Each structure stands twice: as structure tokens, then as C-alpha cells.
Ligand SMILES: C=CC1=C(C)c2cc3[nH]c(cc4nc(cc5[nH]c(cc1n2)c(C)c5CCC(=O)O)C(CCC(=O)O)=C4C)c(C)c3C=C
Ligand SMILES: [Fe+2]
């Protein structure tokens with residue numbers, strides 16, 4: 542028999558609640574090598590992220606990556622760090638607060654919302670413990686990755702499963718697998734682009750950039766590539782773009798293996814050389830701005846494009862706290878919680894009054 546961690550006794554008198562856990566990737570606690578190293582170690586030790594044999598990878602990671610990469614990326618992180626902290630974390634916190642507020646305004650104050658990070662803090666385990674302690678017997682896990690991939694969404698669910706395995710009194714679990722073609726999400730993206738065009742003018746071409754993954758994951762059945770292409774197509778359709786007016790490409794290549802193509806760097810050079818004029822770039826795979834958008838795309842991408850001969854370059858910010866996105870997130874959450882949300886009639890059935898009939902329970906409440 543496994544031994545489980547101690548848990549507080551079941552509370553017969555406590556109303557059951559619903560928890561929503563937004564989960565994003567994670568980010569270092571500070572923009573310096575000492576904080577980046579343990580984050581990268583945890584991230585890059587995940588076998589869902591780097592799929593090469595553990596013994597071989599362990600040597601590569603500890604010999605060639607962890608001694609050098611944290612120093613290199615510290616300067617990059619520093620260039621995008623906000624006064625409140627890492628952009629990814631700042632936006633994720635804002636999103637969880639706004640979602641809680643919007644659900645409350647729509648009469649669902651029984652829903653608690655927390656956020657967690659797959660790597661770093663606050664951990665999925667700590668936040669699941671917190672929601673459980675607050676009385677959540679139902680839990681929706683919402684990885685903040687619009688396009689499912691094994692290296693992102695699946696590893697979140699793996700971790701949730703690992704935590705559940707330590708619980709005696711487990712909550713019911715629902716998960717959001719992918720929302721790459723969710724109507725609200727697509728409309729929020731299109732709204733973000735249009736809003737940008739209205740205030741800053743419109744470019745000659747739109748680059749739709751997604752985070753890459755190794756090419757072999759596509760060959761092994763990961764749907765990520767297909768989902769990115771579909772998001773790109775739906776966004777272009779929503780914006781009434783002809784095929785010649787946009788390009789989908791993949792950024793952030795890591796390591797020597799082939800990744801999904803076309804690569805963003807090659808695409809920027811090609812578009813720059815072709816005298817495209819003004820290029821606008823949007824990153825629909827990230828719902829929150831982060832290192833990969835604010836540094837790699839907004840700063841490095843601009844240099845690449847201008848050096849290749851491009852005239853002007855605009856990075857369109859991610860969805861962050863835009864109202865259309867919070868609206869879409871609220872709608873997505875409510876859809877996934879269907880049948881779980883309380884109505885006036887069902888509220889009393891969700892208390893744990895095990896010895897009382899419904900009528901007695903109602904009477905006892907008055
Ligand atoms: C949006 C989806 C993401 C996918 C898919 C993804 C795959 C993936 N990433 C790496 C390696 C690194 N990614 C890094 C940063 C990073 N990646 C994502 C998202 C996806 N990654 C985000 C949101 C961020 C930014 C984090 C932040 O703090 O702002 C990094 C760290 C930075 C660096 O050292 O360059 C690495 C490393 C792999 C190997 C991979 C797929 C297998
Ligand atoms: Fe990444």
C-alpha cells in the first residue's frame with residue numbers, strides 16, 4: 542500500500558467549490574544566472590521537452606548548456622524585465638485575477654481561480670494543494686497553450702497526474718486540451734491586430750510566428766504543427782488576408798536538430814531581402830508576452846529584418862490582458878465547466894450535508 546501525505550479530515554459542513562488552475566510554462570525568479578540556472582535545469586530535464594536518452598542528455602545539459610546559457614540569457618531577460626517581475630508571470634497573474642473577477646461578475650463566485658507554473662514557482666503541486674484546502678472537489682486544468690503539444694500541454698497534465706497520485710481525497714478533473722481554433726480566441730487575436738493597425742497604421746505583410754518544436758515530434762504524431770497552421774489560417778481569414786499577405790513561421794529553435802520550418806530567422810531575411818516594406822509580426826502561440834516575444838521577436842527579429850533590407854518592423858503585443866481575450870477565456874472556462882457550475886437550485890446539493898435530506902438541508906439553512 543502506498544502511504545499518502547496527511548490531509549485534513551473531510552469537512553461534512555463545507556460547501557464544495559470549483560477550482561480553475563491556469564498553467565503557463567514558468568520563468569526565472571530574477572534576470573540573473575543564479576535564478577535562471579535552476580529554472581533551465583528543471584525545464585530542460587523534462588523528458589517531454591527533450592526526448593533524447595536521459596544519460597546522454599544529462600551529460601550535454603550539464604557540460605554544454607547549464608554552465609553557459611544562463612549567463613547568455615540573463616542579459617536578454619534583463620532587457621524585457623518589468624518593474625513587477627518577469628513579463629510572463631506579470632501577465633499570467635493579471636489574467637488569473639481578471640478571470641476570477643469576470644466569473645464573479647457573471648454570478649460564479651463559487652469558482653476559485655489560481656495560476657501555476659510548470660517549471661519554477663508557484664508550482665502545480667502547491668496550487669492544487671491550495672485549491673483542495675479551499676474545498677475544491679472539482680478542478681479544471683487550463684494550460685495556457687492554445688496549440689496542444691506534448692512538450693507543453695501534455696507535461697502539465699502529467700504533473701497534475703503525479704500530484705493526484707499523492708492525494709487520498711482526489712478532486713474530479715477536467716482539462717482543456719487545445720483551444721487553437723476556439724472562436725473567442727481567434728476573434729481576440731484578430732481584434733488585437735486590428736486595434737494595433739488602427740493606432741499604428743498597417744504593414745505590408747503579416748508574419749504569424751509560433752514557437753517551434755523539433756521536427757521529429759511531427760513525424761511521431763504530435764498535432765502541434767497542424768494546430769499552429771490552423772490558427773494561422775483562421776486568423777488570416779478573420780482579418781480577410783489573402784495568402785500572399787501573410788506568412789506562418791516557427792521561432793526559438795533550440796539545439797542542432799531540425800525544427801518545424803520555415804524558421805522565423807530565415808523568413809525575416811527572405812522578407813527583408815524581398816523589399817517587403819513594413820512587416821507586422823504577431824505571436825498567437827503565446828497568450829502572454831515573454832522572453833520569446835519581447836526579446837527574440839520584438840528586438841532580435843527587428844534587427845534581422847532591417848539588416849536584410851526591410852524598411853520598418855512592428856511587433857504586435859500578445860493577448861495579455863486585452864478585454865476580448867479575457868472574455869474568450871471566461872467563455873472557454875464556462876464552457877468547460879458546464880454541468881459543474883452552480884445554479885440557485887443546485888447550490889444546496891453541493892454542500893456535504895450527508896445526513897440531511899435536501900428538504901432538511903434547505904430548512905436548516907433558513
Ligand atoms: C508556446 C509554446 C512553447 C513551446 C511549444 C515550447 C517548446 C520548447 N521550448 C524549448 C526551449 C526553451 N524555451 C524557452 C522559453 C520559452 N518557451 C515558451 C513556450 C514554448 N516552448 C515560453 C513562453 C518561453 C519564455 C519563458 C520566459 O521566461 O519568458 C527557453 C528559455 C529561454 C532560453 O534559454 O532561450 C528554452 C531553453 C524546447 C526545447 C521546446 C520543445 C521541445
Ligand atoms: Fe520554449
Ligand SMILES: [Fe+2]
Nearest residue numbers: 766767768770
Ligand atoms: Fe499539419
